Amino acid sequence: MCGIVGIVGKTPVSQYLYDGLTVLQHRGQDAAGIVTIHDNTFRLRKANGLVKDVFHTRHMLRLQGNIGIGHIRYPTAGTSSSSEAQPFYANSPFGISLAHNGNLTNADELKQWLQTEARRHVNTTSDSELLLNILGHELQQTENLALTPDDIFTAIGNVHKRVRGAYATVALIIGHGMVAFRDPNGIRPLVFGKRETEHGVEYMVASESVALDACSFEFVRDIAPGEAIFFSENGQIHSHQCAENPVYNPCIFEFVYFARPDSTIDKMSVYASRVEMGTKLGKKIASEWEDVDIDVVIPIPETSCDIALQIAHELDIPYRQGFVKNRYIGRTFIMPGQAQRKKSVRQKLNAISAEFKGKNVLLVDDSIVRGTTSEQIIEMARASGAKKVYFASAAPEVRFPNVYGIDMPSANELVAHGRELDDICSLIGADKLIYQSIDDLVTAVSLGNPEIKSFDTSVFDGNYVTNDIDQTYLERLDALRNNTSKEKSDKNADSIIDMHNEGAE
């Protein structure tokens, strides 16, 4: 998952882009970047690291201009090299810079086509650089010297025809403005907002509504699947549905884990959906575990806290914060390597023994993916003197790889892949384990917007909404991006020379 922001303002925007990226940090911890336009020139700073570490005063001073975009990265394609940090730049036509959240599923085909047919060079292994060049190619096809909004929408319609997968995107076009668009399934979220200033109206797009809140922009609406919105340099706004068959298939894992609870995605409150996940799972526990004696409900901070509190309420059992989270350690799941993820659980969470000693505890997490967290947490609970350790997951069994922007490329690395409940339970070391059902999860999320009938639930059921994923694709992805391959490619990544990073040390 990555986070994207973009602002067309009336005064310098870099500080707002920085602030917006900071509140989207939970979506990606690997790299960050901002590009602005000043005097018809791009100003770029991007590097590996957290927002607070990537941008120093000297970079912020160079990021002049009233229009800009930003990105925080959690890699799902290519390598972790700083040269694959975003935004990306292409010089033609006009000068374009693009930031992308998602993952393209026909990247190999696109790369081939770009080289042989479009004759555009792509310098990295990133799928986002491919998307930029496809957009560039399509914008190039127009006959007009300057692009009209319709030219831009036609180009994006053609991008939709060529590209498969998930892409919530924001791009700057020199001399024109900023365009934001979402793939025809609306897999990744994208919203826009505005604010009135004494100099005129300013617009902002962002992956999540929290970024608008943090920058004092008023939420206007979600960008629809397939839709593009063009914000001209002088503050005009144009929107158009560019896809032939757009349909809502938002990623349900955004609600389970990725998004911040204070965000609203496609009119559904992430917080309300998590509370409802707690209600549903609480009811399931009450009906299926009638004889199980639970003394206390304990969340695994941080994402599961809202869910666990509701389960405790539903079961009428005390809720206790039995684990303390080190606030200086980031999210474990989105760390790049398994060794780092494993080590981080203990650095991040520590048990308060008194809450475990002699008790039957129900530990609640939002999801069990690789089992890295649950296995260690259960061990910690036992070491702290718990009598019995029960475990509840607010998401169903994660059994299939994700191909739309979550770095879960290898089925074999998922603890529930090819395993049934009892096997998973004994692998993570719990006395009893319960999962939410897919139907209950979908009901819990869609309660906020009954118009959304379908979600991307591929990690639970293997149904890929883009209809282009088969076993051969998954095997290739596994070979390319499983833990061992990724370690190798990231080691080699340092040799990729960055072409465009003015702000590099």
Ligand SMILES: O=P(O)(O)OC[C@H]1O[C@H](OP(=O)(O)OP(=O)(O)O)[C@H](O)[C@@H]1O
């Ligand atoms: O089974 P696993 O592979 O361990 O993945 C699942 C865990 O990872 C996430 O936590 P994370 O520490 O990333 O973030 P959080 O603090 O927001 O809960 C998620 O909330 C689960 O706790």
Ligand SMILES: NC(=O)CC[C@H](N)C(=O)O
């Ligand atoms: N998680 C994401 O959205 C990743 C975006 C893009 N595929 C990259 O790897 O940079």
Ligand SMILES: [Mg+2]
């Ligand atoms: Mg967690």
